[in-house]
Amino acid sequence: xxxxxxxxxxxxxxxxxxxxxxxxxxxxxxxxxxxxxxxxxxxxxxxxxxxxxxxxxxxxxxxxxxxxxxxxxxxxxxxxxxxxxxxxxxxxxxxxxxxxxxxxxxxxxxxxxxxxxxxxxxxxxxxxxxxxxxxxxxxxxxxxxxxxxxxxxxxxxxxxxxxxxxxxxxxxxxxxxxxxxxxxxxxxxxxxxxxxxxxxxxxxxxxxxxxxxxxxxxxxxxxxxxxxxxxxxxxxxxxxxxxxxxxxxxxxxxxxxxxxxxxxxxxxxxxxxxxxxxxxxxxxxxxxxxxxxxxxxxxxxxxxxxxxxxxxxxxxxxxxxxxxxxxxxxxxxxxxxxxxxxxxxxxxxxxxxxxxxxxxxxxxxxxxxxxxxxxxxxxxxxxxxxxxxxxxxxxxxxxxxxxxxxxxxxxxxxxxxxxxxxxxxxxxxxxxxxxxxxxxxxxxxxxxxxxxxxxxxxxxxxxxxxxxxxxxxxxxxxxxxxxxxxxxxxxxxxxxxxxxxxxxxxxxxxxxxxxxxxxxxxxxxxxxxxxxxxxxxxxxxxxxxxxxxxxxxxxxxxxxxxxxxxxxxxxxxxxxxxxxxx
Numbered sequence: 183x184x185x186x187x188x189x190x191x192x193x194x195x196x197x198x199x200x201x202x203x204x205x206x207x208x209x210x211x212x213x214x215x216x217x218x219x220x221x222x223x224x225x226x227x228x229x230x231x232x233x234x235x236x237x238x239x240x241x242x243x244x245x246x247x248x249x250x251x252x253x254x255x256x257x258x259x260x261x262x263x264x265x266x267x268x269x270x271x272x273x274x275x276x277x278x279x280x281x282x283x284x285x286x287x288x289x290x291x292x293x294x295x296x297x298x299x300x301x302x303x304x305x306x307x308x309x310x311x312x313x314x315x316x317x318x319x320x321x322x323x324x325x326x327x328x329x330x331x332x333x334x335x336x337x338x339x340x341x342x343x344x345x346x347x348x349x350x351x352x353x354x355x356x357x358x359x360x361x362x363x364x365x366x367x368x369x370x371x372x373x374x375x376x377x378x379x380x381x382x383x384x385x386x387x388x389x390x391x392x393x394x395x396x397x398x399x400x401x402x403x404x405x406x407x408x409x410x411x412x413x414x415x416x417x418x419x420x421x422x423x424x425x426x427x428x429x430x431x432x433x434x435x436x437x438x439x440x441x442x443x444x445x446x447x448x449x450x451x452x453x454x455x456x457x458x459x460x461x462x463x464x465x466x467x468x469x470x471x472x473x474x475x476x477x478x479x480x481x482x483x484x485x486x487x488x489x490x491x492x493x494x495x496x497x498x499x500x501x502x503x504x505x506x507x508x509x510x511x512x513x514x515x516x517x518x519x520x521x522x523x524x525x526x527x528x529x530x531x532x533x534x535x536x537x538x539x540x541x542x543x544x545x546x547x548x549x550x551x552x553x554x555x556x557x558x559x560x561x562x563x564x565x566x567x568x569x570x571x572x573x574x575x576x577x578x579x580x581x582x583x584x585x586x587x588x589x590x591x592x593x594x595x596x597x598x599x600x601x602x603x604x605x606x607x608x609x610x611x612x613x614x615x616x617x618x619x620x621x622x623x624x625x626x627x628x629x630x631x632x633x634x635x636x637x638x639x640x641x642x643x644x645x646x647x648x649x650x651x652x653x654x655x656x657x658x659x660x661x662x663x664x665x666x667x668x669x670x671x672x673x674x675x676x677x678x679x680x681x682x683x684x685x686x687x688x689x690x691x692x693x694x695x696x697x698x699x700x701x702x703x704x705x706x707x708x709x710x711x712x713x714x715x716x717x718x719x720x721x722x723x724x725x726x727x728x729x730x731x732x733x734x735x736x737x738x739x740x741x742x743x744x745x746x747x748x749x750x751x752x753x754x755x756x757x758x759x760x761x762x763x764x
Contacts, residue, residue, distance in 0.1 A: 209239065209275055209282040210442060210467035215513050216293040220343055221327070226289065237277055243287065244271035245453060270530045272464050274452055281452030283442040286464040286508045290526040294343035294352045296514040297382070303360055307544060307560050309383045314357045315342070316367060317380040317518050319569055320349045324375050327351065333373060337366060343515070345522045347529070347581070348573045350380075352518070378569035382516035383559045404652040407622055407635040408678060411490050413749035414497045417685060420757065422501035429691045431684045432506040433482065433495075434527030435536045435677070436520050437475030439468035440509055444476065445662040446484040446493075458504050461495045465509035471658035475509055477669045478538050480658050481677040482684075483507050487663075491656055494681040494749070503688050508532065517541070517567050521574050528582050533687055536680040537589040537606065538673035541567065546596050546603040549643065554594035564605060571606045578613055586695045588680040590672035591618040592642035599646025608646060612695040615702075616646055617679045618723055619653030619672040620709055620746060632708040632743055637723045641672055645725040649702055650709055651675035651747040682749045686756040693759070701759065703731045705751035708743035 211230060218227030241248045241262060248262060270289050275282040297312040305311045318333065320326040330341050330351035343352030353370075357363040363381075371379045405411070421428060440447055440463060447463060454462035463483050468476055482505075483493040495505045508530075512523035524535050539557075543564045546554040559567070578585055589607050591598040598616060601608035607616045619641040627634050637643065638653045655674045657666035683698055693701070706727065713726040723744035732738035 208443065209277050209280040211273075211275065211282050211285050212439070212467045212469075214273075214285045214287065214466060220293055220295070221341060228287065230285075239275035239277035239282070241273065241275055242453070243273045244268060245455070270526075272454070272462075276452070283440075283447075283451055283467050284454055284462070284464050285466055286510055286530075288510070288526045288530055290529045292345040292347065292522040292525040292529075293512050294345070294515040294518045294522050296516070296519065305360060305383070305560065309558070309560060309563075311360065311560075311563070312382040312384075312516075313360060313363055314355045315352060315382065316355060316363070316370075317343070317345075317350055317352045317566075317570070318370060319377040319380065319573055320351065321375050321377050322349055324349070329375050333370065333376070337370065339366075343518075343522075345518075345525055347525055347577055348521070348570070350518075350570065350573065352515075377573075378566055380518055380566035380570050381563055382518060383563040384516040404622055404654045405490065405678075406629065407620065407652050408747045409629065409750040410494060410678075413682065413685070413753055414489060414494070416750050416753055417498050418501045420753075421689065426689065426757065426760065428501075428503035428688045430504040430506070431534070431687045431691075432508065432527075432530070432532045433534045433536060433680060433684050434524065434530075434532035435475075435479055435482070435507060435509045435680075436511055436523055436539065437478055437509050438466065438511050438514070439473065439475050440465035440479050441468040441471040441473065441476045441658055443467075444471040444658040444660060444666075446471070446476070446480055446486065446658040446666075449485055450483075455504070459502055460499050461493070461502065461505045461507065463507045463509065471660050472667050474538070474673065476658040477655060478536070478673055478677050479507060479509055481655055481674055482536075482681050484658060494678065495684060498685065502685075505684055505688070518570065521570055524574065524587070525577075528578065528585050533585055533691075534680050534683055535585065535587045536677050537587055538676045540590055540592045540607055541605050542592065542594050542596065543603045546594065546600075548595040549597070550595070554596050556592075556594050564602075567605055568601070571609060575609060575611050575613065579611065583613070584694065586613050586615060586683060586698060588615045588617060588676050588683065590676040591616050591647050593619075593640040593671050593673075594642055595640050596642050597644040597646075598642035599644045604642065607642070610646070612699065615648050615679060615683075615699065617672060617676045618643060618647040618650040619670070619675040620650045620723070621653055621670070630707055632710060634707075635709050635746060637710065638670065638672075641675075641723075643723050645722065647724040648699060649679060649706055649745045649747050650723055651678040678749075679747060682747065682752050685753060689753065689756045690760050693756070697759070700731075701755045702747070702752055703727065703745055705748045705755050706731075706745035707748045707751075708740050709746040710744045712742040713744070 213231030217229040272284040273287040274284040326349035338356040339353040342354045450463040483496045486492045513519045542554045544558045598607040619638040620635040621638045623636045654670040659666035727740045729736045
């Protein structure tokens with residue numbers, strides 16, 4: 183078990199930066215994250231940037247307006263003070279009849295800071311790396327905070343961030359160039375109390391994993407390959423009468439922001455939970471609808487006139503129990519920030535975490551023997567990330583065994599399960615689902631035919647991939663009725679699987695991760711040629727369907743093929759599973 187520090191602050195302080203206006207009528211929150219002394223035992227500090235007219239808005243947290251004594255106007259903006267007993271929840275602003283986008287304010291303690299442009303350098307591999315910010319994973323038998331502070335004092339560093347449940351603490355080193363950093367990393371790594379040192383190799387504003395741009399026609403008909411509309415109609419008609427009680431489900435999406443000026447998300451402003459049955463989105467506001475976060479979130483929650491192009495969970499609103507989609511990354515602190523935000527979301531009740539990101543090690547070869555050049559990291563960085571992710575999944579198994587993480591297989595046309603060359607999809611744990619990407623074939627066949635869809639050429643493959651889903655999607659638009667940019671990649675396959683898992687858990691919240699995997703695989707349609715059950719080659723999209731996944735019928739025609747998501751049948755099997763899961 184991990185020893186973690188529980189810090190009970192006396193009050194919560196929230197600092198709001200100066201208000202500006204992106205347009206005459208918009209009131210938006212574009213930035214919210216912890217700031218100040220992250221280890222302060224008495225207060226939590228947050229910095230919040232918004233767009234407004236320069237007036238002081240009313241601040242609402244967990245549905246209630248903060249009283250005037252809790253709001254202080256300063257030269258820099260506003261300072262809010264909240265009772266620490268309040269749980270995490272949505273925060274939004276109201277001003278002159280306008281409401282801002284709601285953001286999720288977590289009162290949990292995991293957060294790391296990001297490097298500035300002046301704190302990064304280019305290493306010998308030509309990669310951007312952080313010069314003076316590293317994280318220490320402290321051995322579990324030690325008090326992590328005390329040991330991190332002891333080491334910081336010993337090496338002239340400062341503890342500036344923490345992920346207490348993982349006994350991980352971020353240090354600012356007294357290093358001005360990479361030679362000094364590497365020397366300190368080597369010495370810290372040799373300390374008996376240090377399990378691993380995590381260095382970051384990413385730009386301060388690096389985008390999440392993405393594929394090559396898609397052609398506009400790629401996105402329009404893709405979801406038919408996963409029977410999305412059939413699933414929507416089934417959920418509404420089979421479950422809308424109330425015979426089966428449905429449970430709300432919370433989904434955490436590790437992304438930066440969402441464009442609330444897009445009509446896809448415009449009706450999520452203000453108190454989204456005014457209707458207990460609707461889907462809600464909590465996120466920072468983005469400047470453009472074409473961003474990665476808007477597209478990933480749109481697969482779950484885009485609001486469009488055509489149900490076939492709406493986000494899956496949004497399309498269930500008439501019958502659904504109320505899905506919370508929390509878009510949260512904490513900071514631009516690299517992979518460590520992704521993990522810190524995931525820890526907070528799990529502690530805030532998320533049953534599903536969507537990871538539309540991943541990394542390749544330098545030297546990774548694709549299925550054709552060519553080097554992969556997308557999102558590569560050095561071996562030193564990959565070893566630190568691997569240790570951090572291992573700590574996360576060990577903690578998840580020990581403390582939150584009912585939570586699942588849905589991860590993109592990657593877009594390098596490489597092997598997703600080779601742990602030395604790909605993270606995090608290479609981890610083998612019941613709680614991690616890995617999703618590959620497919621696109622519609624040009625042939626005219628029935629949807630159940632294995633040739634109805636083909637692997638997207640850039641999608642990573644092999645037996646570690648659990649299932650494939652549609653890789654191409656229409657992105658958010660800036661105007662109602664106009665199509666958005668088309669996007670393709672396993673980043674967008676992943677929320678399709680996360681969404682159907684959320685629907686499954688709303689029907690049967692007792693499902694355990696391995697049971698969810700079993701239902702997804704049993705319900706899956708096939709894709710691609712039959713495999714030989716030997717070591718995977720370039721044609722093996724996923725782990726082959728087994729006889730045990732087809733009622734032990736060894737001659738079933740599906741056996742040996744790769745698995746393609748069938749959203750309709752997954753829901754049908756989930757309904758039938760009620761009463762059988764103990």
